[in-house]
Amino acid sequence: MIDLSQYLPILIFIFIAFGLSVLFVFLPMGVSRLTGSHNPDAEKLSEYECGFPAFEDARSQFDVRFYLVAISFIIFDLEAAFLFPWAVSLGETQWVGWIGMMTFLFILAVGLAYEWKKGALDWE
Known part of the structure; x- marks a missing residue:
């Protein structure tokens, strides 16, 4: 017979995590319905992420500036993610690590200056 009592804490943890995740998802929705802050109108339901309606002809032209800003955000977010481990290991990497990060x-x-000069960051 297999002793499964060792797995009981893991099972309890999974149930608590599932319960908290359900609570964090559905409790704000229920509170907003009860307090009256759930009041959809045309302004709230309008597209705000990409600037064009989501359900239109797939072949229509759209502005690509949103995607350029999103890619720039991802690049600089990854840069910040690289800076933390580099700062921690700088004592071991010494000058080679410092020169490598300064090159990066x-x-x-240079890429940001190029984007700025081309006007990719201007939002009209």
Whole structure:
């Protein structure tokens, strides 16, 4: 016979995690319905992420500036993710690590300057 009592804490943890996740998802929705803050109108239901209606002809032209800003955000977010481990390991990597990171940051700065000069960050 297999002793499954060792798995009981894991099972309890899974149930608590599932219960909390359900609570964090459905409790705000229920509270907003009860308090009256759930009041959809045309302004709230309008498209705000990409600037064009989601359910239109797939072949229509759209503005690509949103995607350029999103890609820039991802690039600089990854840059921040690289800076933390680099800062922690700088004592071990010494000058080689410092020069490598400064080269990386210089390339990103040149890319940002290019984007800025081309007007990719201007939102009209």
